[in-house]
Amino acid sequence: MYIDIRHISKAFNGQSALNDINFGVQEGKLTALLGPSGCGKTTLLRVLAGLETAGSGQVAIAGRIVDDIKPQERGIGFVFQNYALFRYLNVYDNVAFGLKTKHWPAAKIKARVQELLDLTGLSDLAQRYPDQLSGGQKQRVAFVRAIAPNPKVLFLDEPFAALDSQIRQELRIWLKNLIHQVGITSIFVTHDHEEAIETADEIVVMNQGQIQQVGTPLEIYYQPQNEFVANFIGHSSLLKNPDLNGYDLPKTACQVQIRPEHVHIHKLSKKVTSFGQSATVKAVQFKGLTTNVALDIQGQKLLAYWDAGATPLGIGEQVQITIERLVVFQNNQSQILKAQNTAQRQIQVL
């Protein structure tokens, strides 16, 4: 593993902030630390960078244990949430800063800065000062400044949090491409599950100072290991001890996660016989591409989608639903179940 994190724990004033964190990052991969605010993800990133010290545990970067190495000598780049561009230096000098501290020869500094500014389309802004840049431009400069000295790893703390949604979307793709182009091993912190899923090669989900799950975006999305991950990533419904047709669910206490895209709603008016489940429409919210539907099933709330072009659903309307796939959580174990019989998944239209 290129970045190796072993048994990292840290406490602030007796309050545990990080609790036995273990994971590794492969070379060249972009990893997301994902979790709600206060879960310890930024603290962990700062420990990796050497800006905070861990209570116990070990961090290795590129095969070297860095616990006693100062941040200056760890060979890292760090992008701060507020970018922290030096206000009294222009874009060029900001980017050159990390090269000057390493005493690169002037000609090499010039070539490197120019190369990076060209690569990122910032050449025209070289003489501008940070206060003259837009949020998106500052973000790019902060990124370029961090990678200029060829660090072994790049850490980004909520790199898109301060941007508005459209620019955020654009910069996510930009950053992902550039990181892969440069080939730098990176870890970024985010509280936004969509951002993590869209951008990262691998996601580390954290809550209350502990790792909940490590996996690719697909694994995290489709195979959540516990209720927290299921709830935090994407939209879904968690049902307690439901009785669902076509599923052999445990009789003892369990939780069932169902994603809205796996719920199919069928109108009764279409004259169908079905192997499905009765449900009542509780709320309908038009979202453009789809319509979000809140259903009542056995007294519990279940989210589903409805085709925006189809005959609208009325509130209070009785419908039939079939569920394609779900995840059962019981005794800290998770299990993926698919409808037992394909015939039960499909509705027979008479």
Place this chain on the structure above:
Amino acid sequence: MEQRATNRLIPGYRLGLSITLTGLSLIVVIPFCSLLISGIQMGWQPFIHTITDSRVVASYLVSLKGAFSAALINVILGLVLAWVLTFYEFPGKKLLDALLDLPFALPTAVAGIALAFLFSTKGWLGQFAAQFNLKIAYTFSGIVIAMVFVTIPFVVREVQPVLAQLDETYQEAALTLGAKPNLIFRKVIFPEILPALIAGFGLAFARSIGEYGSIIFIAGNQPFKTEITPLTIMFKLEAHDYNGATAIACVMLLFSFVFIYVIHSLQRHFENKRLGKK
């Protein structure tokens, strides 16, 4: 101007401006003008003669040199004090912080007498300095010490809030880019506090030039050596030479104005540099 002002959210443009201009005129502009007029009334020849008198010119130099030295010392001392008060925790910190404003509150004559007593050859510090063959009271050093004492809060109070608001991530960013503490201070922190240091320097300098009460007790007031300009004005007043006094006052006024203007221009220059205006 009017157009822009009406678009502002803050009300009271006309009222505010009227009060400002009236107040400024009554308290600042009119007294200064009367000073200038009475200075000019005495006629060009005697005016030039008074202000270029060799003893008076020597006093300008004493005042300017003293004020400059005191302001410079205060920049360094004030920066260290502000730094300590902002970043370090120690017992008695709040007390020290409050104590710093005392020179503003103390009648300057009291300060002068205390300093003269302390630094005279029989005083505690004077005795100590005498061991190294240093004489402080009744010399130029005494003037500088009195000026430093009276103006020390200026730099501290200018720099302190800037340091307190300094975003720590700037320093962390510099750290992760491989900078050593020394470089971080020079390239990252210093440019941020430079405008405040300049402002503090300017205020300390201007106040030192005008200082009278605390200095005369410790200066010794020897003509051509330790006589400050405000004292020569007092002498003229005591000799009922009111025109002479105003003439010298006009020169001091000019010094101060030019100096404060330069300081403000410097501050604007740094601000514009950051905002990229030329």
